[in-house]
Amino acid sequence: MSGTRTARSFVSAQQVAELAGVSRSAVSRTFTDGASVSETTRQKVMKAADSLGYHVNHLARSLINEDSGIVCIIGAEINTPYQARMLDALTRRLQAISRVGMVINTAGDSSSVELALRQTLNYRAGATIVLSGAPPANLIKTCVASGQKVILINRDDHLDGPKNITLDNTAAAREAFLMLQRAGCERLAVVSSLAGTPSLVARTKGFQAAAAEAGLKVTVTATGPTSYASGFEAGRVLLSGSDRPQAAFCVTDLLACGFMDAARFEFGLSVPQEICVIGFDDIEQAGWASYNLTTFKQPIDQIADHIMRLLAEPGDSASDDGTACFQAVPVWRRSVRPR
Amino acid sequence: MSGTRTARSFVSAQQVAELAGVSRSAVSRTFTDGASVSETTRQKVMKAADSLGYHVNHLARSLINEDSGIVCIIGAEINTPYQARMLDALTRRLQAISRVGMVINTAGDSSSVELALRQTLNYRAGATIVLSGAPPANLIKTCVASGQKVILINRDDHLDGPKNITLDNTAAAREAFLMLQRAGCERLAVVSSLAGTPSLVARTKGFQAAAAEAGLKVTVTATGPTSYASGFEAGRVLLSGSDRPQAAFCVTDLLACGFMDAARFEFGLSVPQEICVIGFDDIEQAGWASYNLTTFKQPIDQIADHIMRLLAEPGDSASDDGTACFQAVPVWRRSVRPR
DNA sequence: TTGTATGCGTTATCAG
């Protein structure tokens, strides 16, 4: 009497087979894509499975397949608009190719990233996507050696095993400078953060370099983490001086929003008449009427699509050199004076 | 010769045992909490494991344990500030109790929620947290019957198997009305959405009821999904009429931000002098200087803590009736006139 | 403490 409803446990293929009067294999085949089962058997099995509430145990299946269908997504600050959108884009697409995302929220420090990467191995994830943080090289090696696909986003250290996805931060930063230069701004500032993320550093350096070529100096500020509050604080600091900057390139929209609010509400400045602001990421809030922030859009959908393509490739394909670089495109709104 | 480094596959306990010169069980015990292994054996095993890059296969382990350590989190609109914060709070805490969150991003429609719930069964998740969407009752039953913990957030249909977590939306809405009444507002509006989520409906009805008791009529608007754009559009509609409302209760901060921006930039109204606005959720943006939105804070941390407590309970404990109700607390900022 | 043997739920292989 295994058919009673009291079973405080998952239903197994065995039980379904018994009820349907067929073998375990028949049940297995019914739920395996591309296996050959007669329509009658299939019907019997489905009926029994339905009444018992049977669901294939992907975990047991993966014991044989060596692929659990799990894709680990490692990231810190999931609640940040940009990261949240990336997470949304990824999980949605994973669903579509019948995989599933396992989110590992690291504290950001390297030891917790290491722990996260171990989890990815524990769960036999077929792939690991690292949104932020710097995982130790030896662990990455283990992942790759285990047949896992490792995808690193916005890191600059290019190891050979994993696939890298980067943004052309330098080009974007240079473009940002040009936009401000054309707007007639000469006293320039960069609002950055203390996070020291490779991409943020690249944006800062790229802007500085472009300005230097034009013979202009840039004041760089970093007051805390990459947040609205830090941007606000940076505004306080930068704008209280005697000759305030005429424009600020904020390496993140979040910083830009904070900076703009400081400019307006702490110093009564109007944007873009008295100060121009450029952000980065094109988060949703950048498009809100209060900000109308001119910024650079990260091609999240393209990136996510690219990742799915990487996942679809056969495991050992080293067709490309493993690095894909995307362009951030400027989004003109109203925080920079028209030329 | 299984020890060669070419193995494009995960390392098994077997391989570790061979290298360490011990039995498979010794390896197993080394990685099992509370098993007894001599220090010498332990060292040998650890060394071998390290050099081989061995990691316990949680999936195989769960075949025996009946608990994979996976907790499924089902939600739509992960990229929304509120949901993103909830996701962040949950995944962070799950890590802390050495579980891991599997995020299933549904399209929101019921068929995709059903698919998500099936995934939860496929992966033998020990628990499922449904952030949004209405899963079919029979599937929930299967989950519960399989020994899974099912936690539903903000649903109003109280089945007996799952644990429910709700917010006292009615009380909060009533409070919102009182706040506006004290500010001297008489022509009132509610800005809602077409989503028809139970909690949103409850907020709307609660506000209406409170107003009705005071003999005041309320204009209810819903122009689209629960978004900034919808709030903006609602503002356009509501404020263009001849006698515009003096206050708006927006059932979500996102709607509130959109509404405020419409009021200011489309109609040149100042908040709170010419129109008062109250939101709901206390998303990060509500605290930004541009909005300074008076709103109701959802106790996300409390809720997440409570969920962790539910997960820690023994599986069959029905100590409580299965429903926990939290209070949203008003956060006074500057979008409502002081009394 | 250690090793041996068994079973967890599934799929692949192979014989019918």
Add this chain to the structure above:
DNA sequence: CTGATAACGCATACAA
């Protein structure tokens, strides 16, 4: 097309 059987990687009862 179907059923029996052998893996898959692991934890545990049991015997040593």
